[in-house]
Amino acid sequence: MALKKSLKGCNNLKTIVNSVVLIVLWVMVPASALGAEYDYIDIRNPYLRKLPIAIPVFAPMDNLSTEEAMADESTRLFSKYLDFTSYFQMIDPEAFLEDPSRTGITTDAIAFHNWTAVGAELLVTGGVRYDESSGLLQMELRLFDTLKGKLLVGKLYKGKAGDERRMVRRFASEVIHALTGDWGIFDSRIAFVSNGTGHKEIFISDFDGNNPRQWTRHNSITLSPAWSSDGKWLAYTSFAKGNPDLYIKHIKEKRGIVLSKKGIHTSPSWVPGQFALAATLSFSGDPEIYLLTGNAKIIKRITKKWGIDESPTWSPDGRKVAFVSNRSGSPQIYIKTIDTGQVDRLTFLGRYNTQPSWSPQGKRIAFAGLEDGQINIYVIGADGKDLFQLTRDSGDNESPSWAPDGSLITFSSTREGVSRIYVMTAYGTDQRRLLILSGKQSSPAWSPRVVSN
Numbered sequence: 001m002a003l004k005k006s007l008k009g010c011n012n013l014k015t016i017v018n019s020v021v022l023i024v025l026w027v028m029v030p031a032s033a034l035g036a037e038y039d040y041i042d043i044r045n046p047y048l049r050k051l052p053i054a055i056p057v058f059a060p061m062d063n064l065s066t067e068e069a070m071a072d073e074s075t076r077l078f079s080k081y082l083d084f085t086s087y088f089q090m091i092d093p094e095a096f097l098e099d100p101s102r103t104g105i106t107t108d109a110i111a112f113h114n115w116t117a118v119g120a121e122l123l124v125t126g127g128v129r130y131d132e133s134s135g136l137l138q139m140e141l142r143l144f145d146t147l148k149g150k151l152l153v154g155k156l157y158k159g160k161a162g163d164e165r166r167m168v169r170r171f172a173s174e175v176i177h178a179l180t181g182d183w184g185i186f187d188s189r190i191a192f193v194s195n196g197t198g199h200k201e202i203f204i205s206d207f208d209g210n211n212p213r214q215w216t217r218h219n220s221i222t223l224s225p226a227w228s229s230d231g232k233w234l235a236y237t238s239f240a241k242g243n244p245d246l247y248i249k250h251i252k253e254k255r256g257i258v259l260s261k262k263g264i265h266t267s268p269s270w271v272p273g274q275f276a277l278a279a280t281l282s283f284s285g286d287p288e289i290y291l292l293t294g295n296a297k298i299i300k301r302i303t304k305k306w307g308i309d310e311s312p313t314w315s316p317d318g319r320k321v322a323f324v325s326n327r328s329g330s331p332q333i334y335i336k337t338i339d340t341g342q343v344d345r346l347t348f349l350g351r352y353n354t355q356p357s358w359s360p361q362g363k364r365i366a367f368a369g370l371e372d373g374q375i376n377i378y379v380i381g382a383d384g385k386d387l388f389q390l391t392r393d394s395g396d397n398e399s400p401s402w403a404p405d406g407s408l409i410t411f412s413s414t415r416e417g418v419s420r421i422y423v424m425t426a427y428g429t430d431q432r433r434l435l436i437l438s439g440k441q442s443s444p445a446w447s448p449r450v451v452s453n
Contacts, residue, residue, distance in 0.1 A: 040179040041087050043407045044361070046427040050089040051179075052119045054146075055079045057093075058126030058139075059101035070164055071101075071128040074139065078124070078168040081186060082175065084208050085407065086430040091120050100125045105142060107151050115146040122146065124175070128164075135160050141171045143178060153178040182405040189447045190401075190410055191215070191225035191234060192421050196439030202236060204251075207403075207446075209421070209435035224443060226268040226277070231450035233294065235268035235277055246279055248296055259296035263287075269312040269321075278302060278312040278321060289323055302336065305343075311355055315382070316362040322346065322382075324354045333367055335382070346384055357400045357409075358382070359426075366390075366400035366409055377411055379426070390428030401446045402426070410434065410444040 040051065057075045060067030082088050097114040104110070105125035115123050123144040130137050142154040153174050157167040169186045176184035188207045193200050197214065200221045205212040216222050218240035226235045233256075235248045241258075246265035249256030259265055263282030270277045275294035280287050289302040289309050303309040307327040314321050322335045330351040336343045347353040352370035359365065359379075364386075366379045375396040380387045391397040395414035402409055410423045416433070419440040424431040435441070 043087075043180050043182065043405065043426075048087070048425075048427075050087060051121055052089045052091055053082065053122040053124065054091040054093075054096065054115055054118065054120035055082070055124045056096055056100050058128050058141075059105055061127045061129040061138075061140075064130065064132070066132060067128050067130050070130060070137070070161075071126070074126065074128060074164045074168050077165055078126075078141075078172060081169060081172040081208070085176065085184065086425050087176075087179070087407075088122075091118055095119075101127075105140065107142075107144070107149075110144065112144070112146045112149040120146050122152075130161065137161055137163060137167075139164070139167045139171075141168075143175050176405075180405075182407075183449055184405055185403045185408065185449070187449045188404050189231075189450075190421070190434070190444050191227065191447065192412075192441050192444040193223060193225070194437050194439055194441045196437045196441075202234070203437070203441075205435060209423075212435055212437060224267055225445045226270055227445055227447040228270045228275070228277075228294070229272050229448055231448045233270075233275075235270065235279070237264075237266045237268070246281075246296065248277075248294060257296045259292070267311045269314060272314055272316055272318045274318065278314070280308075280310040280312070289321070302338075313356045313358045313365070315358050316360055320382075322356045322358055322365055324356065333365070344384075346380065346382075349378065349387065353378075355399055357402055359402050360404060360406040364426075366402065368398045368400065377409070377428075388428075390424065391431070394431075397422075399443050401444050403446050404449040408446075410446055412442040412444060 058071040060071045083090055095118045097118060098111060105127050123146050126141045128139050137159050139157045143152045145152055155171055155174060172186045173183050185207045189204055191202055191204050194203050199219050201214055202216040202222050202225050203212050204215045218238050221239040223237045232251055233248060234251060237244050238247050243260060244264045244266060246259040246268060261283040266280045268277050268279040276291060278289050278291055281290050287308045287310060289312050291299040291302055293299060305327050307325055309323055309325045311324040312321050320335055320337050322333055324331050325334050331354050332345060333347040333353050333356045334343050334345050349369050350371045353367055355368040357366045363382055364379045365382055366377060368375050369378050375398055376392055377390045377397045377400045378387060379390060397411055397413045400409050400411045407426055408423055409426055410421060412419050413422045419442045421434040421441045421444045422431060423434050
């Protein structure tokens, strides 16, 4: 899924137009290449200050009506993407003192004092050029620090009509990388379960809930989607054949495998960086967690304890697995170190804690806990310290899943009646619904960041 292709091999305009979005120019060397510190946004700071940013409408470079429409839509999408992160305070366009589409979009053309005067600390300018005869689309985008009066990052993209969304999504990733050192969420997706068809099926949407589409068509009960670490495979449980079997399927290609033994096959979780996964199987009688290859061959048994062991989630380095067990009498979360076999109990809050999800940075685990009659989302340090409640007084909140950069958490909630998919920051702020479909939606799973054409 690589977008970075060279134009050197393109011998004619037709070749260029038929290529998907191409990054053809670095306007500046990225800060990471210079060993610079990313001191604009600390996504691990619970008291994050939102950065004021101005995003004026991108300029139609040849003043064509087609360009104007593309520029307007691209600006709207880009603003929406950045706003979704909860990192920024969007400056009202009505307050702008100048219009870069008239004055120019480059460093020399910008009067930075006009932007600091309206409170903007960051500025994004853009230009759109479209050749109607060839179908070639070019988009030039820049991010500026208005206080320092300098360019932070700039890109020139080439493609064709219809590539606008991909171009602005890619530049949104560049902006987040320039400000945080992480690539963000814009090249990720969310899988979830919906019963809007009359059956529980898996759907997949873009990171922001847009473009939801049905992915499974089993006409049965389908549960617990889990992404492989390369984003190419989904594992899940389905009753399509009458038994809760484990399905492992390629996202795009019509291939995969079904594990169907006696008993249940539930709660799959992929090992980071490997074509292997853990899942709960009960063919031996007691539901235990097993390690499997991506072809559903059993490698070894991970848990060996009386009671139900389920819902595994791996640490980012693959050395530990957190899971749910009722070995102490009620469902609680435990952590097992794979090399040593040591098992430690993590949660002691109430009598029901389940659905653990290990953060991408490895320091925290989100989970759903029952307390005072309500199910809420909590986070706790992987060392058992710093327990913190993220949701409260808003129905039942379950199935937390981390964004690939650890900045956001998606989850399901009944706060508006039926279960829907929501998103919030990693510290519980900016909680909002992700999408609305018919029926109920649950069990969201956030994919890794996967750059694609």
